[in-house]
Amino acid sequence: MPVSNHKLTTQEMARFVADGYLRFDKLIPSEINQNIIREFSLLESNKILQIVGQPPEAGGLQLPASLTPLSECYPPQSFLGQLLNLPEVLGIVESLVGPNPLFDHDFVHRLQAGSEYKQHLHVDAVVDSADPSFDIQLFYFPQDVAPGAGGTRFVPATHLRRTRAEGVGRYQHLLGEQQFSGEAGTLMVFHHGLWHAGQPNPSDVDRWMYKIRLNPRVSQVRQWNMEDFDDIHNDSSDHTFARMRHDSVAQILRSLQPWQKGHEARYEQMQRALVWRYLSNDPGFDVDYYHTRIEQRVRLIEESS
Amino acid sequence: MTKRQQVLYLWLAEGALDTETIGWAFHDGTDGDGPQLPDEEPPYVSGLAALQDGWFLMQSPSPLALHPGTEHEVSYLVNEFIFERRIDI
Numbered sequence: 001m002p003v004s005n006h007k008l009t010t011q012e013m014a015r016f017v018a019d020g021y022l023r024f025d026k027l028i029p030s031e032i033n034q035n036i037i038r039e040f041s042l043l044e045s046n047k048i049l050q051i052v053g054q055p056p057e058a059g060g061l062q063l064p065a066s067l068t069p070l071s072e073c074y075p076p077q078s079f080l081g082q083l084l085n086l087p088e089v090l091g092i093v094e095s096l097v098g099p100n101p102l103f104d105h106d107f108v109h110r111l112q113a114g115s116e117y118k119q120h121l122h123v124d125a126v127v128d129s130a131d132p133s134f135d136i137q138l139f140y141f142p143q144d145v146a147p148g149a150g151g152t153r154f155v156p157a158t159h160l161r162r163t164r165a166e167g168v169g170r171y172q173h174l175l176g177e178q179q180f181s182g183e184a185g186t187l188m189v190f191h192h193g194l195w196h197a198g199q200p201n202p203s204d205v206d207r208w209m210y211k212i213r214l215n216p217r218v219s220q221v222r223q224w225n226m227e228d229f230d231d232i233h234n235d236s237s238d239h240t241f242a243r244m245r246h247d248s249v250a251q252i253l254r255s256l257q258p259w260q261k262g263h264e265a266r267y268e269q270m271q272r273a274l275v276w277r278y279l280s281n282d283p284g285f286d287v288d289y290y291h292t293r294i295e296q297r298v299r300l301i302e303e304s305s
Numbered sequence: 306m307t308k309r310q311q312v313l314y315l316w317l318a319e320g321a322l323d324t325e326t327i328g329w330a331f332h333d334g335t336d337g338d339g340p341q342l343p344d345e346e347p348p349y350v351s352g353l354a355a356l357q358d359g360w361f362l363m364q365s366p367s368p369l370a371l372h373p374g375t376e377h378e379v380s381y382l383v384n385e386f387i388f389e390r391r392i393d394i
Contacts, residue, residue: 130378161379170314171382172330175347259327262318264384270377290377 006091007225010232013095014252017275020159020191027088028185033142036079037208044108068103070214083140092189095224096136097216104135104213111150111201119197120169121155124213127164128193132278133220135192140210143184150201151180152209157257159193160271168195176258221281236286249276250287266290306393309334313342313360313388315352320368320384322352328382339392352386360388
């Protein structure tokens, strides 16, 4: 089945913009899940050898360089190459960051059984630019992860908050935070700004997770399955305090997480609207009229001068 | 007898102390010898509830300064209240 058959819908894209992640349970076939850990083990060894200044001679796959197109990162016959070329995976990737994005980096995260290592919440890399474009990070879990057994902790809908990477470590607990657990072959896709943290693994099984960051090389505008776009993409009059739709993109972007209470949440909606303007190439898009109201006044001032 | 400090951060929904708790952090200078937080999540439904349980307010957030062009950005949680209690151990 071609990649185009696996592209995300407009609804799913809007959900990604609202929550900062999507989850696909048991997406990766068991043949890959059962065989890929050997490759991960060598990849992990090579990465560590390289970091400590030794030649990466553990064998196995060669470490790709940043800026390598995704299609050239790993041999297609390798299990990791097969995974990254699955039409189901490429459909998700292409919807969010366009075809053949650039490899930023990847990392094998192995949490040994009994590990007490615990990270503070953080954002990867450095404080981000203010524009609405984004990278994605795939989090792939090749084995079952039981609740509390070292799954990644994350806070839905934190992705549009511009913070320094470690500045969010002060938040020990936020309402609505989640810790991944699920079945083998589950793929999570994060907006690069989503707050997350590694957790201890009190189980008696090593926990493996593979993470890869991808940069778009083309505009991210309307790369997904557009079949439902016209039905749910709303105009700027869709407004909770006037006349609102319950079947629109705006309605999805209005959904709030438990930690998003009070008037502060309105600013969150405004940021989501800016991302959707970019993705949909509709500079007039709005959620609850916040941008439109202000922009009309700006036009008045410009016309009078 | 020695005094040790326990520190509680509460992030509230809005700038008023009696609004809902959305996040929290606890740092325990007694290393577990002093009283612990209630088991509920969140441990206190508001900053006011923490006061009523004996916590003393150390810091209340100032309203955000507005900078032209960034008024609508979101960043760190703005309504950060810090409490302490001093425990004899």
